[in-house]
Amino acid sequence: NAGVMQNPRHLVRRRGQEARLRCSPMKGHSHVYWYRQLPEEGLKFMVYLQKENIIDESGMPKERFSAEFPKEGPSILRIQQVVRGDSAAYFCASSSQMGQRDTEAFFGQGTRLTVV
Amino acid sequence: KQEVTQIPAALSVPEGENLVLNCSFTDSAIYNLQWFRQDPGKGLTSLLLIQSSQREQTSGRLNASLDKSSGRSTLYIAASQPGDSATYLCAVRTGGGNKLTFGTGTQLKVEL
Numbered sequence A: 001n002a003g004v005m006q007n008p009r010h011l012v013r014r015r016g017q018e019a020r021l022r023c024s025p026m027k028g029h030s031h032v033y034w035y036r037q038l039p040e041e042g043l044k045f046m047v048y049l050q051k052e053n054i055i056d057e058s059g060m061p062k063e064r065f066s067a068e069f070p071k072e073g074p075s076i077l078r079i080q081q082v083v084r085g086d087s088a089a090y091f092c093a094s095s096s097q098m099g100q101r102d103t104e105a106f107f108g109q110g111t112r113l114t115v116v
Numbered sequence B: 001k002q003e004v005t006q007i008p009a010a011l012s013v014p015e016g017e018n019l020v021l022n023c024s025f026t027d028s029a030i031y032n033l034q035w036f037r038q039d040p041g042k043g044l045t046s047l048l049l050i051q052s053s054q055r056e057q058t059s060g061r062l063n064a065s066l067d068k069s070s071g072r073s074t075l076y077i078a079a080s081q082p083g084d085s086a087t088y089l090c091a092v093r094t095g096g097g098n099k100l101t102f103g104t105g106t107q108l109k110v111e112l
Helices: none
Strands: A005-007 A010-013 A018-025 A031-037 A043-050 A053-054 A063-067 A073-078 A088-095 A112-114 B004-007 B011-012 B019-027 B031-040 B044-051 B056-061 B062-065 B072-077 B086-093 B100-102 B106-111
Touching: A005 A088, A010 A018, A018 A053, A018 A088, A031 A073, A031 B100, A043 A063, A043 A073, A043 B100, A053 A088, B004 B086, B011 B019, B019 B031, B019 B086, B019 B106, B031 B062, B031 B072, B044 B056, B044 B062, B044 B072, B072 B086
Parallel strands: A010 A112, B011 B106
Antiparallel strands: A005 A018, A018 A073, A031 A043, A031 A088, A043 A053, A063 A073, A088 A112, B004 B019, B019 B072, B031 B044, B031 B086, B056 B062, B062 B072, B086 B100, B086 B106
């Protein structure tokens, strides 16, 4: 059973380009979470998705950022018109159930985005 | 708003020493607490998960305790080894949806 898979592992974009980060949850998991780790800072929650639904996007920047988790395929975190401040490690986590107290989150290896 | 604090921010110990990492959180209404390990440039590895009804969890040389009422958790590492060098993160889950609030971590270095 493969873990949470994120790709690419490293991504370099010029200012103004678009960045697309992909996350395939663990097999059997239908809940995906995106977190961002800025340099010298802790991980911050961005968005929580179920298949075809955004459940909680309270941590998403208001502009340029969007996320989806289609019925088929991986979850995508999309950043339009990237700026240097978007440079960070973006982590995806998945879990099997929502609202269950014993649910454990499993994390991917992250995508390190560098904006030049 | 939940806030998680980890003390110390950095720690350097000689090999073989027992050590304790601290985590505190402001909202005691948590569902569970997880300790993670993060190696430089790598992802997060889950070490221990403690449910709100539990007092401690053990895995090998690691022991994590939870005092929910006082908003504290500790991670005890016995007989530390250089391979334990990493950043240790504490995260709490509050409410449904499994959203985690992370501390800023303790950077541990175990020296030969």
